[in-house]
Amino acid sequence: DTEVTQTPKHLVMGMTNKKSLKCEQHMGHRAMYWYKQKAKKPPELMFVYSYEKLSINESVPSRFSPECPNSSLLNLHLHALQPEDSALYLCASSHVTGFSSYEQYFGPGTRLTVT
């Protein structure tokens, strides 16, 4: 199984709402990532978890709060977002050692619209 799943596919939320994005993989990967992608741009790294511990936070605003409950699951909690946060949010996973650590498998993304 080489699939990363993400829910929901689409999310519309107001600036005062609290919502969560979910990601799941069953490839035995111990690194998981959140990316943000704006239209016609490459993915932009937000967070990396390695062995369920936060390894990288790319200076992301605190209104985005990641969580890795176990080795298969990754959540992104959203609160008090701004309209400019509207984007495609991608989850990815990979192994943590060797060249296979570079091979990131992406999910289909959650299309987030902040109104």
Place this chain on the structure above:
Amino acid sequence: QQQVKQSPQSLIVQKGGISIINCAYENTAFDYFPWYQQFPGKGPALLIAIRPDVSEKKEGRFTISFNKSAKQFSLHIMDSQPGDSATYFCAAGWPDSSYKLIFGSGTRLLVRP
């Protein structure tokens, strides 16, 4: 320089033609160069990747050519098909990068029937 420069920004090719997308980098510490294919509304998918000790890698109709001295690599899509129409991103990784990949800016490929 942690940048990968990708060109062209967009490309139109007739069915059956060869699509060529180029990337250039400065950091000689990069040691892994993947290409990702992304269809509208979908996440990027790893297409093919190369390491700098190899000058060419082929998988089906997709070939990566790598020129270490010029610090350039390119993706060739032979016999391009309308189903290849997508956005292609080159990327680069390096040791101790803490899992980071540096992505190129992307190329939107349209293959006309």
